Amino acid sequence: MKEKSLDFEYFKRAREGFRPRTAAAALKGIHERKLPIEAFVYLGTSVKPLNEKPYDLEEIERVLAKRDITVDTYILLNRIFEDLIKSFDQEIALFAAEGMNAIEDRYNKRIERLKDELGKNPTNAENLYQLALAYYESALLNSDKEAIESFYLREAFSYVKEIVRLKKFGRRELLLFVNILIALKMYDQAFKVLDSVKLEGDPEIIFLKAKVEFYRKNLSEVFQYCVELTQYESLSEEIRRVLTFWVGY
Amino acid sequence: MSERLRVCLILEGSYPFITGGVSSWVHQLIQRLPEVDFVLYTISPKKDQTLSYELPENVVEHVDLVLSERKKSSYKSLYRKKKIFKEIVEMHKLFMLNTVPSIDNLINMMEPGYYLYYDSVKQREGWNLIVENNVKNNPIYPFSDYFWAWKSTHDMIFSVMGFEAPDADVYHAISTGYAGLAGVVAKIRKGKPLILTEHGLYHKEREIEIRRTNLIRGYQRDMWIKIYNMLSKLTYKYSDLIISLFEYNREKQIELGAPEEKTLVIPNGIDIERFASIKREKREGFHVGLVGRVVPIKDIKTFISTAKIISKEIPESQFYCIGPTDEDPGYFEDCKLLVKSFHLENKFHFTGKQDVRKYYSFLDVLMLTSIREAQPLVLLEGFCSGVPAVATRVGNVPELLDYDDNFLAPSKDPVKLAAGVKYIYDNPETMQGIVARNREKVIRFYDREKVYRKYGDIYQGVARGEGWLE
Numbered sequence: 273m274k275e276k277s278l279d280f281e282y283f284k285r286a287r288e289g290f291r292p293r294t295a296a297a298a299l300k301g302i303h304e305r306k307l308p309i310e311a312f313v314y315l316g317t318s319v320k321p322l323n324e325k326p327y328d329l330e331e332i333e334r335v336l337a338k339r340d341i342t343v344d345t346y347i348l349l350n351r352i353f354e355d356l357i358k359s360f361d362q363e364i365a366l367f368a369a370e371g372m373n374a375i376e377d378r379y380n381k382r383i384e385r386l387k388d389e390l391g392k393n394p395t396n397a398e399n400l401y402q403l404a405l406a407y408y409e410s411a412l413l414n415s416d417k418e419a420i421e422s423f424y425l426r427e428a429f430s431y432v433k434e435i436v437r438l439k440k441f442g443r444r445e446l447l448l449f450v451n452i453l454i455a456l457k458m459y460d461q462a463f464k465v466l467d468s469v470k471l472e473g474d475p476e477i478i479f480l481k482a483k484v485e486f487y488r489k490n491l492s493e494v495f496q497y498c499v500e501l502t503q504y505e506s507l508s509e510e511i512r513r514v515l516t517f518w519v520g521y
Numbered sequence: 522m523s524e525r526l527r528v529c530l531i532l533e534g535s536y537p538f539i540t541g542g543v544s545s546w547v548h549q550l551i552q553r554l555p556e557v558d559f560v561l562y563t564i565s566p567k568k569d570q571t572l573s574y575e576l577p578e579n580v581v582e583h584v585d586l587v588l589s590e591r592k593k594s595s596y597k598s599l600y601r602k603k604k605i606f607k608e609i610v611e612m613h614k615l616f617m618l619n620t621v622p623s624i625d626n627l628i629n630m631m632e633p634g635y636y637l638y639y640d641s642v643k644q645r646e647g648w649n650l651i652v653e654n655n656v657k658n659n660p661i662y663p664f665s666d667y668f669w670a671w672k673s674t675h676d677m678i679f680s681v682m683g684f685e686a687p688d689a690d691v692y693h694a695i696s697t698g699y700a701g702l703a704g705v706v707a708k709i710r711k712g713k714p715l716i717l718t719e720h721g722l723y724h725k726e727r728e729i730e731i732r733r734t735n736l737i738r739g740y741q742r743d744m745w746i747k748i749y750n751m752l753s754k755l756t757y758k759y760s761d762l763i764i765s766l767f768e769y770n771r772e773k774q775i776e777l778g779a780p781e782e783k784t785l786v787i788p789n790g791i792d793i794e795r796f797a798s799i800k801r802e803k804r805e806g807f808h809v810g811l812v813g814r815v816v817p818i819k820d821i822k823t824f825i826s827t828a829k830i831i832s833k834e835i836p837e838s839q840f841y842c843i844g845p846t847d848e849d850p851g852y853f854e855d856c857k858l859l860v861k862s863f864h865l866e867n868k869f870h871f872t873g874k875q876d877v878r879k880y881y882s883f884l885d886v887l888m889l890t891s892i893r894e895a896q897p898l899v900l901l902e903g904f905c906s907g908v909p910a911v912a913t914r915v916g917n918v919p920e921l922l923d924y925d926d927n928f929l930a931p932s933k934d935p936v937k938l939a940a941g942v943k944y945i946y947d948n949p950e951t952m953q954g955i956v957a958r959n960r961e962k963v964i965r966f967y968d969r970e971k972v973y974r975k976y977g978d979i980y981q982g983v984a985r986g987e988g989w990l991e
Contacts, residue, residue, distance in 0.1 A: 417826065
């Protein structure tokens with residue numbers, strides 16, 4: 273039997289009827305027999321990058337409404353909002369300001385909650401790490417505001433130092449610590465920390481060494497580390513991207 | 522027309538129950554026009570609210586439409602009910618085409634005291650309309666969800682449509698929304714002119730509130746937003762004169778369908794004498810102040826971030842947040858935490874509510890970091906007192922600051938705001954000229970007495986059917 277091909281006539285007919293906005297809503301509509309499968313196919317396969325202009329404000333709002341957003345997504349959203357906030361249309365500028373407020377509030381609440389918990393148990397290394405991370409991410413979100421960025425970095429730094437003092441310093445703490453030092457432009461100290469750890473063969477550590485050498489303008493060292501990294505199989509997307517640039521990986 | 526002019530002010534969520542910018546404006550309008558009798562027609566969520574103002578003597582009547590109180594009413598005549606619903610169905614068809622319908626017939630068919638809800642759910646045509654709209658807008662969620670969303674959006678409209686407005690020569694709605702609708706209904710039933718003054722843009726303010734809440738999502742959110750837009754459009758259609766506080770809002774009103782020839786800008790004014798008489802004195806250090814409530818819309822956190830940047834560049838700087846702190850205690854706590862986090866405890870001061878004149882006498886810069894404003898009077902007060910300002914590009918602010926990029930910043934941009942403050946710090950001679958010009962501008966164009974007098978003239982002209990003189 274010949275398979276029925278997709279019929280996008282639905283879009284012409286559906287002007288007055290129910291039009292789902294998300295793939296999930298379309299799927300529900302199909303289950304309820306209110307919509308043809310084309311509605312889901314269209315929404316489920318339609319890909320428009322969030323930062324493509326003209327911005328899709330509804331989509332931005334939908335992404336922001338989600339609770340489990342990564343810091344990279346927050347940074348992307350913040351960049352979009354920073355662009356939109358300059359709009360001469362005051363409603364769009366306000367939309368952006370509200371969005372930035374929402375992100376800021378989430379971080380403030382996260383920090384407040386962690387501080388409360390830390391108040392009850394000041395030596396809880398997990399809380400210290402999470403606080404340092406929250407401050408570091410806040411710094412990334414404010415990377416264009418030097419004074420504010422540096423305040424957040426110093427706060428993050430103080431919590432990592434506390435973890436060091438408590439001798440509960442593991443790999444993830446090390447990675448965060450070095451990233452904070454890099455952001456604070458303390459490159460020599462960052463390299464010293466990396467050099468002192470016994471985590472040979474860890475591509476993330478090698479990558480951080482390359483990063484520090486790059487900031488110290490030792491480009492031949494960067495190249496060496498990149499060559500070393502090519503021997504590893506499972507590398508993160510970020511490392512692969514860098515290797516492509518440096519050694520054509 | 523009686524000897525004394527009788528003006529009915531239609532108010533929602535403001536005077537005389539709640540204090541704030543709009544309420545204070547209404548109170549002063551009444552006080553400044555003693556030759557006019559004012560009738561207050563207020564729309565309230567519950568009855569017997571406490572008055573926050575002592576009503577002036579020329580308030581001769583006050584009727585309060587309490588939205589939570591409804592009378593059970595239904596027409597017995599089936600013919601009459603069918604006629605009403607035929608009209609409503611036609612009206613909805615026009616809504617769908619984004620056309621603002623005429624509602625004269627509908628209002629004239631409904632006597633005061635008639636509450637449309639019961640016939641809507643009991644009359645076949647009414648019920649069919651609800652069911653059809655559910656299928657169109659929300660076929661994938663339970664009907665009960667749609668029904669309650671419909672009820673909550675339409676209930677208040679039915680209450681306003683069924684209420685009898687007090688008699689007056691002129692109706693003056695102080696916003697669109699339900700107050701605007703009440704004005705439209707009064708105009709149709711009583712055959713008297715309707716004036717609208719919008720301090721902000723009601724439909725936009727409600728839209729922001731709706732978007733902010735997590736309780737109203739998806740199609741329900743769209744339903745509320747559409748209704749608020751339609752209420753504004755309807756008020757614009759029926760108003761004889763549409764007043765906004767500044768040009769940007771007038772343009773927005775026209776965009777939403779306000780006939781351009783009916784629109785007019787009348788800014789808010791200030792008490793010139795009160796601020797022009799302030800004696801300025803140079804204090805040691807560099808003093809930056811923000812006059813406003815500690816609430817998210819004023820974005821005090823951006824002020825604190827700006828202070829952090831400035832304090833690095835101008836070590837002798839001091840910062841004052843001058844205004845009540847009790848409106849949003851959670852936000853105030855956050856702000857205090859931020860000040861502490863930035864180690865600004867010795868530089869940043871939350872003064873609470875104060876006589877602002879004391880601060881205008883020594884402030885070097887007035888700052889405004891709001892993410893939304895209409896026409897901020899604090900800038901006018903500051904200008905009149907001789908204080909220059911740096912502010913976010915919101916509402917009427919660009920116009921007040923002569924579109925000068927040195928003093929304007931996008932919202933939430935502490936770097937640009939700090940640069941503005943630094944410009945004032947570095948250029949005292951240039952600033953002298955700017956401060957003098959700002960002061961002159963306020964004295965000439967924003968004198969409160971002249972502004973209220975203009976309203977007196979408008980009431981007279983509109984009541985006589987002569988329009989208004991610009």
